[in-house]
Structure formats: structure tokens, C-alpha cells
């Protein structure tokens with residue numbers, strides 16, 4: 001459903017992503033791994049249109065999306081979370097989720113100004129869905145708390161709920177387990193599987209190999225912006241180039 | 253006597269903010285509205301309602317700017333430009349200038365639409381700019397607009413502006429020289445503006461504004477069309493200002509470019525800063541306090557000083573007061589006197 | 605052609621004043637990311653200080669010989685020094701507390717400071733323009749058939765000398781290097797043992813002193829000053845800083861001269877009432893289409 005063709009991204013001299021081709025199949029949980037600075041987040045940024053790729057093409061459901069503005073890519077069905085959490089800090093948890101639903105709301109300027117019956121109905125339904133999503137990620141009971149005041153693990157989950165609110169077909173998670181303890185990581189693994197059960201394809205970046213091996217079906221390994229391996233967890237684990245790349249770094 | 257109006261209004265708004273119950277809040281606002289509506293029955297002092305109508309015009313302006321600055325987080329330093337556009341719309345279409353005498357009520361709509369259009373035109377170039385650059389660009393527009401009104405002498409009367417504007421009329425009865433009709437118009441517009449402002453805040457659009465204010469990039473990732481949302485803020489904010497401009501022009505029966513200088517924009521920003529940006533009761537109180545100081549306290553101080561044999565013109569201290577408010581509030585109470593819960597927490601965390 | 609050259613020279617002298625003011629904007633922006641809105645008013649303050657000093661010295665007209673050199677030096681250095689102190693005080697009292705506040709907070713504060721300064725100056729010297737003694741004689745030399753006055757040369761000469769001195773200072777002294785390091789990365793500079801507060805203070809001292817020099821020069825050049833001059837001149841100088849590339853010292857200079865020339869030509873071609881519109885339109889165009897300016901950020905790199 002997501003296809004990258006020889007995507008590169010240069011920052012001046014630095015080639016952060018170099019000719020990556022990638023195909024994410026519908027309904028899978030796929031992972032991108034690689035040492036720090038390998039270009040993983042940059043690849044996400046290219047997919048979501050923060051910076052268009054320097055060269056190469058990106059297709060989503062056979063539509064070419066590189067060059068589209070970010071909000072259009074999001075509305076087309078790609079949602080994401082961020083490596084360094086970017087919630088709307090001083091908005092209630094539920095308002096964060098509601099903001100995520102924005103692209104699917106129909107209220108026009110007029111409705112917002114006058115609070116027309118249609119707007120009230122829509123708002124009520126949206127709120128109901130938002131509550132359901134909060135429940136789904138295990139955040140019932142904190143819906144009125146400011147995002148900023150939630151514990152770290154809850155913030156990560158709220159970010160996922162917010163992303164799900166935009167009804168994505170593809171969800172990009174940038175290091176969702178970073179900073180979590182083993183119990184939280186296990187819960188996160190379950191959550192990601194449950195998301196896939198909802199018919200959402202997941203592509204995640206993760207440093208925790210245990211988690212990746214446990215939940216992912218396809219793994220792509222980046223190093224210095226290049227794809228050095230691709231395959232199932234077992235294949236990747238035994239790939240000599242991957243082992244070499246990881247031996248050089250301290251990442252387990 | 254005039255103090256009583258201001259103090260009661262301020263007290264009621266502050267009280268309403270304190271009340272936790274939404275219904276009680278509404279009742280309080282309705283009571284205040286009813287009292288203000290009945291006031292002219294008991295008090296027939298034109299001067300009082302003159303000041304109150306002026307205060308109302310600034311409340312309108314503050315409510316409008318609050319949408320741009322408070323809700324969407326876009327610091328607009330040229331807001332007086334839209335005020336000017338509203339005022340000149342009335343002046344050019346309801347005066348001997350072109351011998352057009354369109355009705356006041358129609359022009360209210362037209363001016364709001366014009367101002368909104370200019371809000372979009374002047375807002376569009378700023379969309380990709382960082383906060384401080386956006387502020388300076390809007391300031392630039394704020395300087396250019398009155399200057400253009402001044403330069404296009406043939407159409408706008410140049411530095412002298414346009415005078416002898418039509419008196420509005422209501423079902424065939426002219427407003428005449430009285431101030432009470434304007435007072436009622438302003439009251440009605442404020443009621444409308446407050447209604448709209450609350451609705452906007454608690455709507456899809458209001459949430460989107462909040463989101464771009466908090467994190468524009470993340471907002472884009474949620475599918476929020478930041479361009480459209482920001483332009484909506486500029487347009488709506490400007491339209492309030494356009495309405496205020498029409499009433500202002502009609503009431504004064506005169507417009508000239510020097511009425512819409514940078515100082516006016518900063519005055520309105522000061523109202524927001526003083527009251528608490530983003531909080532509707534806050535900015536209303538901010539506007540009332542500053543108008544009270546400017547139009548009532550300082551002139552009276554002059555009189556008092558004069559009876560004491562001193563010849564000080566406290567009117568010369570306006571800028572000092574705005575400046576001191578901006579500095580003191582930013583340094584010591586950045587959330588303003590009557591902040592929303594959100595702003596308070598935000599600034600509290602920013603400081604730590 | 606003659607008129608063209610005359611306007612060009614006019615614009616260059618005007619530009620010298622803008623350039624001197626623009627240096628302060630660019631240095632402060634480079635180091636703390638603040639559009640120091642009050643900077644234009646510090647410039648006006650400079651002309652008032654110079655005027656006060658000259659009055660105190662009993663100067664009311666053209667000076668010659670030793671008196672010219674001595675009195676001008678006293679007024680110039682005095683105005684620079686007093687402005688420098690004013691700048692440091694403003695930073696200390698109004699901006700320092702907000703160094704880590706949201707970006708717009710110090711900008712709003714700076715506008716407040718600007719209003720306070722303007723009001724204070726209005727009360728000090730009155731609401732109308734005040735005459736400034738024509739202390740510097742103005743013999744002119746003919747260059748390509750156009751008369752160039754000594755005052756014009758003074759403006760341009762001072763601006764260029766100041767810029768060269770500033771460049772030398774920034775690149776060749778310990779304090780200058782501290783300024784550059786702070787501009788690049790304040791936290792790293794702090795770790796390297798640079799005293800951030802002192803460095804920022806120094807930036808304000810130098811920037812404001814240069815505005816003081818500009819204030820003196822403008823008084824000599826226009827033979828009048830006004831409490832509200834700083835608003836327009838400040839905005840134009842800021843435009844100059846942005847046009848040149850904010851954070852860039854050479855850029856401020858280049859931008860200053862360009863804005864001076866543009867203003868002078870706009871006045872000539874469209875009339876004085878369009879000169880402000882032209883300059884502000886340029887400000888908007890540059891900020892919107894090329895916010896990094898003509899020379900980008902070469903000295904102080906900070907996004």
C-alpha cells in the first residue's frame with residue numbers, strides 16, 4: 001500500500017536517506033531499524049511531506065503523494081507519531097484526540113459560528129469516538145487532563161490515539177517504545193497488534209529488537225541512509241551486514 | 253456615575269469567570285445585558301453613553317483581535333488596518349464624498365465582508381512565517397493601509413479624511429446627534445461577537461486554532477489545513493474590526509488616517525495582554541479597564557490637577573501607560589489579570 | 605543624470621544612518637533572537653543626549669577648529685555612552701527575565717519599552733520637532749558634477765568606520781569571539797565558560813552605542829530631531845537588517861545603504877508620501893520571500 005522508489009533526501013552535503021526503495025504491504029506490521037542517525041526519522045518525514053524527497057517517488061495506494069502538503073497526506077490516510085512526543089501540551093487529552101479527527105469532520109465555518117444542530121450532533125459523535133479511542137489505548141479516566149500533565153507512557157499512548165483518530169490506513173510510529181519499561185513495552189506490543197486487527201497497516205521505527213522481532217513481519221535495515229537488508233525477522237537477524245552494522249554501534 | 257457602569261460591568265465579568273457553573277454564568281451575563289439595555293431609561297446623560305459606546309467599540313476590537321492572537325496565536329500588530337477599512341467603507345459609501353448614501357445596516361455587512369476579505373489578502377503572505385516575523389509583517393501592513401488612505405486624496409480626502417458622514421437611521425428614524433442609539437448598536441454587536449467567540453472557541457475551528465498555536469507541525473499531521481484555518485482566523489478577526497470601524501465612523505461622523513495609527517493596534521494588543529489573551533471575559537475586562545483609564549480617569553485627573561493649580565496634561569501619558577502595562581504584565585503576570593486555565597498553566601510551565 | 609546622482613548620494617547618506625541603527629538590530633537578533641523594538645527609540649534618545657550635551661557646552665551654531673573637534677567628540681562619545689548604558693539597562697530590566705519565555709513575550713515587552721521611551725522623550729523635549737544646532741560646517745566638494753556635503757561624508761564615513769571597527773572587534777578579540785559563540789549556541793557557549801549575561805550585556809552596550817552615534821549624526825544632518833523619529837527610522841533600519849540578512853553585520857551595512865537609496869529614489873520618483881509605503885512593502889516582501897536576506901546568516905548563524 002505504501003511504495004517508495006529510490007527515495008533520497010539530502011541536507012546540503014549530508015545524504016540522510018540514499019535511494020531507499022520499500023514496499024509496505026497492506027495489513028502488515030513492518031519495521032525500520034538501524035543505528036542512530038541512519039535516516040529513519042528522515043524517511044518518515046519524507047513520507048509525511050515535512051520535506052519532500054530530493055529525488056525518488058512515493059506512492060500511497062497507487063497515488064503519487066510526494067510533493068503533497070502534509071495535511072493532505074494525513075487526510076489521505078497516513079498518520080504518525082513523533083520520536084520526541086509532539087502532543088498539544090495544553091489541550092485536554094480528549095481535545096488532542098478530537099484535533100486528530102479534524103479531517104473527518106464536516107463542520108463549516110458557519111456551523112462553528114452558529115453551533116448549528118448538525119454541528120452539535122457531529123461534535124457529540126466525535127466526542128464519543130474520541131472517548132472510545134482513549135479507552136482503546138487505555139487512557140479512560142484522564143480525558144480532561146492536559147496532555148502535558150500525563151505520565152510519559154500515557155503521552156506516548158495518547159499520541160497513538162490522536163493518530164488513530166485521523167482514521168489512518170497506514171500508521172507510522174517513530175520509536176513508540178522509547179523510554180518505556182518492560183511491562184509498558186509488552187502492553188505496547190499488544191496495542192500495536194490490536195491496531196493491526198482494526199485493519200490498519202503499521203510501519204514502525206524501533207530500537208528495541210526484542211519488541212521488533214516479536215511483533216513485526218517485515219524488517220528493513222538502514223545504515224548511513226542506505227538499505228542494507230530487508231526481510232523477515234529471522235532473515236534479518238542472521239544477515240552478516242546487519243550484524244556488522246550493529247557491531248559498530250552499542251545498540252543491542 | 254460613569255464609574256459605576258464600568259465597575260459593575262467589570263465586576264460581573266470577573267464574577268462570571270469565577271463561577272464554575274455554566275448556567276449561572278449565562279444568567280449573570282443576561283442580567284448584565286438586561287441592565288445595560290435598561291440603563292438609558294433611567295440615565296439620560298448623553299456623555300455617559302458616548303463613553304460607553306466608545307468602550308463597546310474597543311470591546312469589539314479586543315474580541316476580534318483575540319481570535320487572531322488569543323485563539324490562533326498569530327500576533328497581529330496591524331489590526332487597526334481593518335478598523336480603518338471598516339471606517340472608510342462607511343465614510344466612502346455614506347457621505348457626500350461620492351454622493352453615495354447607502355444605509356448603515358447594509359454597510360455593517362459590507363464592511364465586515366470587506367474587512368474579512370482584506371484579512372485574507374493581508375494574512376495570506378504571512379502564513380509560512382515564524383511568529384515574530386509575522387508580527388512585523390502585519391505591522392508593516394498596519395502602517396501601509398492608513399498611509400494609502402492618506403495618499404489617495406482623490407478618493408479618501410487625504411490627511412483631512414472624510415467628514416459629514418450620514419447619520420444612520422433605524423426604521424426611518426435618524427440617530428441624529430444622540431449617543432444612545434450608537435450605544436444600543438454597540439451592545440447588540442458585542443452580544444453577537446461574544447456569542448460567536450464562544451461558539452468558535454468550542455468548535456472544530458477553535459480546536460484547530462488551539463492545535464496550530466500549540467504545535468503547527470503536529471497539527472498538519474492531523475490533517476488540519478493550517479492555511480485555511482489561519483486565514484479563517486484573520487478573516488473573522490478582521491470582520492469584527494470592520495464592524496467596529498463602521499460604528500466608530502458613523503458615531504464620529506468623520507474619518508481620517510491618523511485615527512488608525514500603530515498606537516491603536518498596540519492599544520488593542522495591550523487590552524488583550526492586560527486582560528489575558530485567549531480568554532473572552534479577560535479581554536473584555538482588559539478593554540474596559542483601558543478605556544476607563546483613557547477616556548475617564550485621565551481627563552478627570554487633568555481637571556483635578558487644574559483645580560489644584562497644576563497644569564499637567566495627563567493625556568500625554570497614554571503611551572507610557574500602554575507601554576508600562578505591556579512590560580509589567582509580560583514580566584510579572586504574563587497570563588494577564590483574568591487568564592484562562594490553559595494560558596495560566598502554559599506560562600507557568602514555560603517559566604520553570 | 606545629475607538628479608540621479610544627487611539622489612544617490614542623498615540615499616547613501618541616509619543609508620549611513622540606517623546602517624548604524626541596523627547594526628544594533630542585527631547584533632541583538634543574532635544573539636538572543638529578539639526584534640528589539642525599542643532600538644529605534646534608543647537612536648532618538650541618542651540625538652536628545654547629544655543635543656543636551658551640546659546645549660550644556662554652550663554650542664548653538666557652527667563650530668570650527670579645535671572647538672569643532674573637541675565639542676563634537678564630547679557630544680558623540682557622550683551620546684554613544686549614554687545610549688549604551690540605556691541599552692544595557694533596558695536589557696537588564698525588561699528583557700533578561702524573559703530570555704527563556706515564549707518567543708513573542710519579549711517582543712511584546714520590547715514594544716512596551718518603545719512606548720515608554722517615546723512618552724518619556726515626548727515629555728522631556730516636547731511633542732514637536734526640536735532644532736539641533738548645525739555644529740559641523742558643511743562645505744561641499746563637487747563629485748561628478750554633484751555637490752557632496754561634508755556632513756554627508758561624515759555620516760557615511762562614521763558608518764563605515766564603525767562597521768569596520770565592529771568587524772575587527774568581533775573577529776579579533778576574546779569578547780568578540782564570546783559574542784559569536786553565544787550567538788551560535790548559547791548553551792554550548794555557557795559550557796565553554798563564557799559568561800552569557802556579560803556577553804549579552806556587551807551586545808546591547810555596543811548596539812545601543814552605535815544607535816547613539818546614529819542619533820548624533822542624524823541631528824547634525826537634519827538639524828532637527830523629534831521624539832517620534834525612532835519609530836519610523838527603527839522600522840526602516842530593521843528592514844535594512846532583514847534585507848541584508850539578519851544576524852549578519854556586513855548585511856546590516858549593505859541593507860542600510862540599500863534602504864537609504866531606495867527611500868531617496870522613492871521620494872524622488874513617487875513623492876515623499878510614498879516613501880514609507882515603499883520601504884514597508886520591501887520589508888514585507890523580503891520577510892515573506894527571502895527571510896534570510898541577501899547575505900544569509902554569515903556571522904551569527906542561528907535559525
Ligand SMILES: Nc1ncnc2c1ncn2[C@@H]1O[C@H](COP(=O)(O)OP(=O)(O)OP(=O)(O)O)[C@@H](O)[C@H]1O
Nearest residue numbers: 011014016034035036037038039040041042043083
Ligand atoms: N532538518 C535536518 N537538517 C539537517 N540535517 C538533518 C535534518 N534532519 C535530520 N538530519 C540529519 O540526517 C541524519 C539522519 O537523521 P534521522 O533523524 O533520520 O536519524 P534516525 O535514523 O532517525 O536516528 P535516531 O535513531 O537517532 O532517531 C542525521 O545525521 C541528522 O543529523
Ligand SMILES: [Mg+2]
Nearest residue numbers: 040041042083
Ligand atoms: Mg529518529
